[in-house]
Amino acid sequence: MTIAEGCILVACLLPxxxxxxxxxxxxxxxxxxxxxxxxxxxxxxxxxxxxQARANAAQLNSFETLPIFIAGVLVAEHQQASQPLLDALAMAFVAARAGYIGAYLADWANTRSILWTLGLACCIAMFFIG
Incomplete structure (x- = not known):
């Protein structure tokens, strides 16, 4: 299992x-x-x-982000992208998501939005690194 594939498992456990x-x-x-x-x-x-309501909202959003993350990892692997770069993007996504959850719980709306955007950027980048 690659680091990126391990990150899929972690991302699936976050919600x-x-x-x-x-x-x-x-x-x-x-x-x-x-x-x-x-x-x-x-x-x-x-x-x-x-x-508690924010934790539930973070749960729902975490489920919503899974498809593009999983697809990004699989597309990058299918295109035989640089594994170290893919692993770095996957770890950055998981870190952004963990920070996002923390920011959501703390009610730091602007930080949460920035972290959401960073996570999405990691996913989009995965489609283009192959």
């Missing part, structure tokens, strides 16, 4: 980490006291506010 963060405050509490509702998880998540 799951965001979901855990969003739900964490509700773990261990009864549903009647605002605890996580596994019977209606989407409705419960939609009712969140503050950092």
């Amino acid at each position: 799951i980490a965001c979901a855990w963060i969003a739900k964490s405050k509700g773990f261990g509490k009864p549903r009647r006291d605002g605890g996580f509702d596994n019977h209606s998880p989407r409705q419960w998540l939609a009712s969140l506010q503050g950092w």
Whole structure:
């Protein structure tokens, strides 16, 4: 497995980490006291506010970015692009996404937007390095 392929796995796990963060405050509490509702998880998540709501939004956005990232890695590998360059772009994407999640949780909107743009730029670059 290449580093870039390993980054695909990490990127696929980031939304799951965001979901855990969003739900964490509700773990261990009864549903009647605002605890996580596994019977209606989407409705419960939609009712969140503050950092929990932002964690859920980061989860959704993390899922949205996966297709272009995975496609970028696969296209670059198919074109036999420079593996060190592809690995660097993939690691930069994962770093940008991790920073994006942190910025989302901290409610740093401008930083979040910059990191989102950097991550997207890494993905687009992958299509052209072959």
